[in-house]
Amino acid sequence: MAEPLITLTTDFGYSAPYVSVMKGVIYALCPSARVVDLTHAIAPQNIRQAAYFLATAVPYFPAGTIHVCVVDPGVGTERAALYTQVDGQHLFGPDNGLFTLLWRQAREPPLVRRLTEARFWRPVVSATFHGRDIFAPAAAHLARGVPPEELGPLHPHPVQLAVQPAVCTSTACEGEIQAVDDFGNLITNIPAAQVPQLPSLVTIGSRPPLRLPWVRTYGDAPPGTLVSLFSSDGYFEIALVQGNAARQLQVSPGECVRLTWQPSSL
Template sequence: MTRWITLLTDFGHQDAYVGVMKGVICRIHPQAQVIDLCHEIPPQDCRTASFQLLQAFPYFPEGTVHLVVVDPGVGTNRRAIALDFGHAYGVGPDNGVFSQVCDRYPPQRVVQLTQARFWRTPHPSATFHGRDIFAPVAAHLSRGVDLEELGSPLDPKALVRLPNLGYERTPHGVQGWIQASDRFGNLITTLPADLLTEGDCYVETRGQQIPVAKTYGDVPPGSLIALVGSHGFIELAVNRGSAQKLLGCENGAPVWLIKQCS
């Protein structure tokens, strides 16, 4: 059996870490098809990892194994897990990186990776579980090993969830949070597009009232705008500029969607 494996990490491209993980996968399953999703996740940024995984998840063939290594707790007692979503799998740390995928596609089975015979070594490095645990497990899954062989069952409800990945209604407006920024400096919020059906609105953050429109070009160059991105969330942008630099918002910063007074 051959399944696709995707790789999502914060390793960057300066070091050999990503290549080493691919080498481990190839030794176990030479026929595996490996795709790099992204290796430029900001270091230890589980929120951005969760967002990026959600964006990629629905576009891959059935049976794909999604390997995520953004792991600030590597070597600690945080759990190593594998998840069965019915049509796809996940492998990585239980630190919230699967939060949004689990919310959108509830896993059918989850195991803690306790079976060392599926690791590269029974004595993994305290700093590189991507090489010694996660990559080998993903390779075994991709060649057809059943999830239950990999470890002990976990209740999906017991998995770590990241905070502030949804929205809530407040007297001031619908509050959401920044969940990621992209290469262009666009700030992606947790506010879904369907909130805009409730009437004319603007987005407020850092004391700025940002108008809502459909395209970047609807405002002059250098101007702020709120619009729906291809991911289905409201994002804050600057036409031919960077909202991140202009606003100085960090991941997790609050935003509000406020209805215009008529």
């Protein structure tokens, strides 16, 4: 059997020692683990961004992978610490909505437990670093074979982010920019299935409406062209060919996006 795979997703950044501390804790408890960095560049405290990241990346991992997710502005308060099983993936993280999008897209009903069994934690638990003291060690214990039901009781009502899906009619779609990638591409939350054809106009926030050419892929338009296309994860996307759309349009995640079709074009 392959050695246990444990991934890390945090907002800890790359220069502080916190991520390395978690790696040390995991390897010390489960020496055969393979720890895999997903990202540590979630914007500080940005639960929404982390939820999108996890929903996009986690489903590609083999069933049985363990994911430790620490974007945790409420660390040390009364917020619960969670284990959740989603379509064969095992995840650990705070009860703050981090898993909202994964749960929504799950094929099977997700299972959620509250971590209460302190014997799977570090002996002393700090008020500010549960990644080190609770999530990493609990994940390592699971990797060593502790059954999930020993981690704590079922937790039937976890916190969910108030994320609205895009709302579409026959002439318009309203959604939001749910992610901006490192290229500056703007990924909306409007599913490809809701966009049967080229919208006449694309309006971001209160900016003037844009009339964007539709492309299959970036290389279909000359560099510097602002285009619309379907993202690789199946959403309506706005991109600047070989440029940075977010910077050119000054757009940030969370802004509203409105697609409109003129009746004549339907």
